[in-house]
Amino acid sequence: MSGSGADPVVDLRLDRAHSARMYDWYLGGHTNFAADREAAGKVLAVYPAARTAARLTRQLTHRVTRFLAREGMRQFLDIGTGIPTPPNLHEVAQEVRPEARVVYVDNDPIVLAHAAALLRSHTAGRTAYVQADATVPESVLRAPLLHATLDLGEPVALSLNALLHFVTDDGCDRAHAIVECFKSAVPSGSTLAMTHATADLTPTEMARITEIYVRAGTPFQSRSKAEFTRFFDGWELVEPGVVLSHAWRPDGPAEPLPPGADVCYAAVARKP
Template structure:
């Protein structure tokens, strides 16, 4: 569904049907998806520019170019990237994609974000990343698919504890703060398609970064996080972007 929103070609009839229902109930979902994707690009480029050379993207989804590794390695060709997802369809597409990239620098692990210990212990992670050195962890558009307040925060805290000082955390997350009725309809559309979710408030989102140092501008909506010079989102509103976003560093 996300690939379809982004105008990609790696989606299936069931995805398009479910995306159509979501769009009917929350027409701004296309704007939200694309603003979120642009946030990922900017956050990755920013982190590579300030010296991050290891990236772990959890919940990557079906690859839609430009992908995180393309952005990071455009800034720093030596950057190492691991993608993680639990969908076998994603695995098939990722394997095809990664065959065209330098061996050892970009890898994919089939793993479940709700079991962060197993994910970090996966051979593909250990062979590609040095977990004793800073890692840029990306949890973009992922945690709103983890219902339950404690579970989502427990997952994030595990990753935060496991990564060394100097590591960074980038998160984007759907919020009901600007259009509670619209987001309730969107959540119900996803639930009806077999994908439960939970939007979170600014306060709930802020807790994910507890103890870490936020980069400017702190917590904001996805399209307002460090827009590129000259970049414009036209008349996009916070309600249409519908996601909070932030990047922080571990002291």
């Protein structure tokens, strides 16, 4: 176990909706408040499959983590962790590799407030929580707790699941620049796993969802398949490449989904 690198005084900003707490509500959690439930309810009204979509994203994280641990990855950097929802990434990784080391990163004070659940590591491994803003990659990459937990000279599994649609480009390709910073900080053999919302299949619903998030004070930008694929430039995509999240190495026969339910692309790539 490590710890969290944050100021104990937190302002939860309960007066406005936040992506982590809305996601918690979609997943059936209890760490959400009136403003979150109101905004999430509006999303559900225009996109009734929102809860299914959140579950598919979460399941994708589990499948990818299990796959990477089985492939030999022992170090994980999970950026945009979310409110702890069992099983958490380290629990999945350490089930395969008890010695796995995991650093969680989020900027939501409520995730920090619940970080204890992320720090219950297998004794053979180690976990840490870093409170930092992913849009300032140096604040993550220079965090002492990160270096106390992970060796950036050895391969690292980067996980940026359901994070980057909360990072708008504002005309300057910001999200891709951020991902490039993280990619360049890790050595050959490292991996990048991502899920990301797209408007490719349900443009009308995604436009309304974007509007609801933005009005609630949370920046939101869906991206096309080409834009998503560009995040992995220079790295080798693992089979099956870029697909909708439910189609990435499913555990069994595909479950029947309501039309348009899966609105997230997923992919994993390896640094040559």
